[in-house]
Structures are given as C-alpha cells and as structure tokens.
Amino acid sequence: MKVLTGNDLKTGAVTWWDGVQWSLHVEDAVDVGDHADAIMAREQAAQRVNGPYAIDAEKTADGVRPAHIKDRIRALGPTVRPDLTLKPADPEIGNWVI
Amino acid sequence: MYKYDQYDQAMVDARVEEFRDQTRRRIAGHMNDDQFKPLRLKNGLYLQLHAYMLRVAIPYGTFNAVQMRKLAHIARTYDRGYGHFTTRQNIQYNWIKLEQAPDILAELATVEMHAIQTSGESIRNVSADQYAGAAADEIIDPRPWAETIRQMTNFMPEFSYLPRKFKIAVIASKVDRAALRWHDFALRIVRNEAGEIGFEVYAGGGMGRTPFIAHKIRDFLPTTQIFSYLQAVLRVWNRNARRDNIHKQRMKILVHELGQEEFSRQVEEAFTHFLSLGQDFPQAEYDRIAAYFTPPPFEQGLSEDLDLSDPAFAAWVRLQTVAHQAPGYAIANISLKPVGGIPGDISADQMDRVADLAERFSFGEIRATHAQNLVLPHVRKIDLPALWQELRAVGLADANLDLVTDIIACPGLDYCSLANARSIPVAQKIAERFADLERQEDIGELKIKISGCINACGHHHAGNIGILGVDKKGTENYQLLLGGSGDEETSQAKITGPGFDEDGVVNALERAVDHYRAVRQPGERFIDTYRRVGMDGFKEAIYV
Numbered sequence: 258m259k260v261l262t263g264n265d266l267k268t269g270a271v272t273w274w275d276g277v278q279w280s281l282h283v284e285d286a287v288d289v290g291d292h293a294d295a296i297m298a299r300e301q302a303a304q305r306v307n308g309p310y311a312i313d314a315e316k317t318a319d320g321v322r323p324a325h326i327k328d329r330i331r332a333l334g335p336t337v338r339p340d341l342t343l344k345p346a347d348p349e350i351g352n353w354v355i
Numbered sequence: 356m357y358k359y360d361q362y363d364q365a366m367v368d369a370r371v372e373e374f375r376d377q378t379r380r381r382i383a384g385h386m387n388d389d390q391f392k393p394l395r396l397k398n399g400l401y402l403q404l405h406a407y408m409l410r411v412a413i414p415y416g417t418f419n420a421v422q423m424r425k426l427a428h429i430a431r432t433y434d435r436g437y438g439h440f441t442t443r444q445n446i447q448y449n450w451i452k453l454e455q456a457p458d459i460l461a462e463l464a465t466v467e468m469h470a471i472q473t474s475g476e477s478i479r480n481v482s483a484d485q486y487a488g489a490a491a492d493e494i495i496d497p498r499p500w501a502e503t504i505r506q507m508t509n510f511m512p513e514f515s516y517l518p519r520k521f522k523i524a525v526i527a528s529k530v531d532r533a534a535l536r537w538h539d540f541a542l543r544i545v546r547n548e549a550g551e552i553g554f555e556v557y558a559g560g561g562m563g564r565t566p567f568i569a570h571k572i573r574d575f576l577p578t579t580q581i582f583s584y585l586q587a588v589l590r591v592w593n594r595n596a597r598r599d600n601i602h603k604q605r606m607k608i609l610v611h612e613l614g615q616e617e618f619s620r621q622v623e624e625a626f627t628h629f630l631s632l633g634q635d636f637p638q639a640e641y642d643r644i645a646a647y648f649t650p651p652p653f654e655q656g657l658s659e660d661l662d663l664s665d666p667a668f669a670a671w672v673r674l675q676t677v678a679h680q681a682p683g684y685a686i687a688n689i690s691l692k693p694v695g696g697i698p699g700d701i702s703a704d705q706m707d708r709v710a711d712l713a714e715r716f717s718f719g720e721i722r723a724t725h726a727q728n729l730v731l732p733h734v735r736k737i738d739l740p741a742l743w744q745e746l747r748a749v750g751l752a753d754a755n756l757d758l759v760t761d762i763i764a765c766p767g768l769d770y771c772s773l774a775n776a777r778s779i780p781v782a783q784k785i786a787e788r789f790a791d792l793e794r795q796e797d798i799g800e801l802k803i804k805i806s807g808c809i810n811a812c813g814h815h816h817a818g819n820i821g822i823l824g825v826d827k828k829g830t831e832n833y834q835l836l837l838g839g840s841g842d843e844e845t846s847q848a849k850i851t852g853p854g855f856d857e858d859g860v861v862n863a864l865e866r867a868v869d870h871y872r873a874v875r876q877p878g879e880r881f882i883d884t885y886r887r888v889g890m891d892g893f894k895e896a897i898y899v
C-alpha cells in the first residue's frame with residue numbers, strides 16, 4: 258500500500274494521512290492508491306502539512322508498517338528513548354521497528 | 356568570558372524579532388516551506404525525523420553557569436527534558452515546536468546566546484581547544500582570537516551566502532585537542548623566533564563525503580592581519596567555488612583541485628589587496644576583547660595533595676583531570692558517556708547541577724568539548740573529592756576520557772533525517788561490551804567515532820576506529836574504518852573491507868582491539884600500533 262506522511266507545520270510532529278486529516282498514529286494511515294500527488298498538493302497548499310511524501314507500507318496484523326526503517330522510527334520515536342515513543346508500554350515495539 | 360555590548364545585544368534581539376515575524380508569516384501561510392526553510396536554517400532550526408531541531412551556538416565551547424541554567428530551562432519547558440552536546444561544541448534540542456522557536460530564541464538572548472550561523476551556508480560556530488585559558492601547555496589563551504573572528508564573521512553580508520558551510524578552529528598549543536586540520540580554516544597560535552605571537556594557518560580540511568586534511572598554507576601570519584587574510588581565503592573560495600555541484604562546494608574541494616600551492620598563491624595575491632585597504636582592526640580592539648578573558652583570581656599557595664585511597668575516586672582523578680596552568684588547580688572533565696547512555700545527552704536536572712558545581716568549584720565557567728563531554732576548567736585540587744561526590748550523585752562521574760567507551764556518536768537514524776543507520780545503539784553496545792574499567796585502561800587511549808551517514812558529523816574519518824552507517828537495500832549496515840586521528844598527527848581512517856550488521860560491527864571492533872593488544876609494543880596506543888603494523892594484520896583479525 259501507499260501511505261502519506263509528513264510533519265505538522267506548527268509542532269513538527271510526524272503525521273500520517275488518515276483519509277480525512279493528518280493523524281499522529283501510523284495505524285490510522287490509509288492506502289492512497291494513485292491519489293498521493295493530488296492529496297499532498299492540496300494539503301500543502303492549505304498549510305496543513307510540511308514536507309509530505311508517499312511511502313510504501315504493508316498492512317500487517319499489527320497495523321500499518323512502513324517499508325523502510327526510517328519511517329518506522331518516525332512512526333514510533335527514537336529507538337534509544339523508549340520512554341519518549343508513542344507506545345512506551347509495548348515491550349515488543351523494538352522488533353516492530355527493526 | 357566575553358560579555359555582549361549594546362551592539363551585540365541589539366543585533367541578537369533584532370534577529371529574534373525578525374524570526375518571530377518570519378515564523379508568524381509561515382504559520383499564517385504567507386510563506387511556503389521552500390521560502391521559509393533558508394530563513395529558519397539561518398537561525399539554527401532544522402526539521403528532523405520527529406520534530407524541529409534547534410542547534411544553539413556555544414562560541415568556542417565556552418559558557419557559564421547562568422547560560423547552562425537557561426539551557427536546562429529550555430530543555431524542561433520547550434523540549435522533553437534533555438539536550439544533546441554536539442561534535443561542534445554546540446547543543447541541540449530534538450523536540451522543538453516551530454510556534455515556540457521564537458520564544459526560545461528570546462530566552463537565549465537574555466543570557467547572550469543565540470542559534471545564528473549554526474546551520475546554512477555560513478561561517479559556523481568557531482571552535483577551539485576546550486581547555487583554553489586553563490591548559491598548562493598553551494602559549495596564550497586562544498579564545499580572544501576565536502571571539503575576534505566570531506565578531507568579524509557573524510552577520511557579515513559577504514560571508515552570509517557562502518558556497519557552503521565554513522568551519523574555523525583556533526588553538527594555541529602543540530597538542531591538538533580541537534581536530535584542527537579537519538576544519539576548512541584553522542589557526543594554531545605560535546611564537547616566532549623573534550618571540551612574536553602569530554598564526555600558523557591551515558586550509559582545506561573537512562570530513563563529509565570527500566574527506567581532506569587541511570594543508571598548512573602559512574607558517575606565520577601576524578595576528579593583526581587575520582581579517583585581511585580570512586577575507587582573502589573566502590574571496591578565493593567564493594570566486595572559484597563549484598556552486599553548480601553541491602558535493603563540490605566545500606573549500607576543501609577547491610584546495611584539492613587547485614592544489615595547495617596555487618590556492619596559497621591566489622590567497623596571498625588577494626591578501627595583498629585586502630591589506631592595502633587598511634581594514635584590519637587595531638591592536639586596541641583586540642586588547643578590548645582580550646580583557647574579557649582575563650584569568651579568574653586563582654588562589655596562591657594551594658595544596659597539591661590529594662587523598663587517592665578510594666580507588667574509584669583515584670580512577671576518576673587519573674582519567675578525568677588534566678594539568679592546569681595555575682598551581683593547585685586542575686581541569687576536570689565531566690563524561691557524558693555513561694555505559695549504556697547516549698553520547699552527549701544530558702538531562703535538564705543534570706544541566707542545573709553542572710551549573711551549580713561550576714559556580715561552586717570553577718568560577719562559574721563550563722566548556723563543551725567536540726568529543727561531546729563537558730569540562731569544569733578551573734577546579735582547586737583540594738575540591739576534587741567534593742566535586743566527584745557531587746557528580747556521582749547525579750550520574751556524571753564516569754571515568755573514561757579518551758578510552759574505548761568515550762565514544763563520539765552522531766544522532767544517526769534515531770533522530771536525523773539524513774541518516775542511513777542508527778549510531779547510538781552501536782555506541783551503546785560497544786560501551787556495554789567494554790564496560791569493565793580495568794579492561795578499558797589496559798586498552799588505553801582509543802578514540803571511536805560513529806556517523807550515521809556519509810556527512811560524518813560523528814567524525815568517523817578521524818576515529819582511531821571509525822564506524823560509518825550505510826543503507827544496504829533498506830537495512831542498516833556498518834563499515835569499519837581504522838587509523839584516523841584528529842590530533843596533531845592528523846590522519847584519515849581507512850575502510851577495512853565489507854560492512855557488518857549492528858552486532859557484527861561490534862564483534863569486528865572487538866577483534867581489532869584484541870589484535871592490537873596481541874601485537875602492541877610497550878607504551879603504544881592503538882593508533883601507534885596501527886601506524887606501525889598497518890592494515891593487513893588487522894584485516895586478517897577482523898575478517899576471520
């Protein structure tokens with residue numbers, strides 16, 4: 258699947274396109290199919306996202322998993338600071354990233 | 356320490372308000388990111404993997420307790436309770452919100468700090484020997500010259516749109532603690548036969564994708580001609596730089612392509628021109644700046660005796676303290692490399708504590724080192740036990756300076772949007788592998804430097820052992836390099852061979868260390884052994 262990610266303009270937080278708006282949670286990301294460019298152009302023009310780009314991802318039992326480690330780290334937070342990640346309580350989360 | 360005058364303060368305050376307006380217009384949608392990006396970069400604000408990152412300048416690594424408390428306050432109020440000291444003697448915050456960035460800059464301005472020229476195609480923060488003003492082996496304190504150069508180069512229009520970034524370092528000792536020859540432009544303060552002070556000048560160094568060690572381009576430059584000379588260097592670079600190719604814009608490429616002789620010839624020609632303009636500042640201006648760096652009132656007749664009966668304290672004194680120029684005093688290094696920790700990271704609470712200790716034991720002075728540690732530069736030896744106890748109480752009393760666990764590591768893929776691979780977990784695994792202090796001391800001086808990509812912020816080219824993260828078909832891979840150095844015998848590390856995964860590179864590094872221990876001669880450091888025996892034996896040991 259193709260999903261869209263970027264950063265929130267005001268906070269810089271990593272965001273994912275959920276079909277309606279930008280979510281902080283990768284599991285909300287939806288497959289944008291062939292519409293990536295159109296959505297990004299519209300959202301950027303409306304100043305709702307900074308530097309959006311489309312990535313490959315797959316839908317797994319755990320939810321949406323970006324294909325590249327960089328986007329998995331973006332989705333979760335730094336692997337060396339589990340206390341700062343979006344899901345600090347999940348001990349298995351390191352495996353999800355790597 | 357330098358104090359802002361009314362002009363400095365007015366310029367920095369005006370810049371804060373300018374950026375506040377730029378940020379407001381960006382958030383209101385009057386500017387797009389392409390328009391805003393160069394403006395925010397001029398104020399040290401990057402967009403990284405998780406958020407905006409703000410890099411705050413610490414000129415030549417010198418700051419004070421009041422500034423450290425402000426840095427702690429910013430970490431606590433606007434970030435997530437910590438900061439990261441970088442390999443350029445700066446500090447970075449990883450979780451900055453754009454809408455709060457102008458407020459942070461305003462807070463910094465109240466303690467004479469800013470983030471100007473910590474990014475972009477400008478003359479970056481001037482770096483210097485972290486022991487400046489305290490080192491027993493310095494000719495003079497190099498910081499007045501570093502400050503003079505800062506004043507010459509901050510806000511200077513001609514230097515604001517350079518072909519690429521430009522890094523300057525200044526030292527005043529034979530021993531090089533600032534990786535001098537890895538800079539675009541570097542000055543070593545020397546005394547000539549007539550006893551006059553001047554600069555030995557180096558140009559064309561730099562790491563990154565295409566590493567070069569700087570060439571000496573002048574044996575002796577009278578100090579008061581530095582502005583003309585620096586202008587000449589920048590003019591030659593500006594005139595000839597390959598602005599068409601981002602990978603060839605650094606001055607090191609020009610020096611390499613022209614050759615050191617031709618580059619020097621052109622610089623000398625331009626220098627003659629600039630000298631004739633009479634723009635160099637008078638000695639009185641230098642004296643004015645130098646007056647800010649008058650040594651603190653050191654006490655006389657202090658005891659040199661220390662009770663070293665506690666082995667842990669003795670190890671800390673042995674490894675973390677360095678000879679001071681004033682009798683009865685020591686330079687105390689504070690390690691930001693606890694085993695299992697993140698190199699260069701420090702919590703807001705620890706920052707506050709270091710500020711307290713600086714006030715109590717070091718005339719309020721603190722230094723940041725390019726190896727991502729801190730220094731209290733002027734500690735009475737009789738105060739070392741109390742300092743050590745206080746540092747222990749906040750987890751800052753590790754003893755490992757220049758040992759195998761004192762690893763330089765860039766933020767890597769955990770934070771950096773340019774990264775190929777993570778650096779920090781590799782540093783942590785190495786430190787855990789070699790945690791035993793007896794083993795570390797047996798290995799002796801060994802500088803490990805790790806970068807998460809070819810940009811080399813982790814100085815892997817200058818590592819006795821360097822590690823470079825690469826992307827191998829979407830997975831992290833690590834190249835191992837040997838033989839680099841950033842000291843007075845600067846050398847560039849060479850790649851050993853095929854790369855490794857994360858555990859593999861830690862194992863390979865350990866095999867290299869074991870090989871060194873097997874073949875070293877008495878008194879040899881790792882780098883000495885490598886230089887004597889060469890790569891082949893190490894390669895065989897690494898790729899068993």
Ligand code: SF4
Nearest residue numbers: 765771774807808812
């Ligand atoms: S070396 Fe690369 S990964 Fe590391 S901080 Fe620099 S740009 Fe980022």
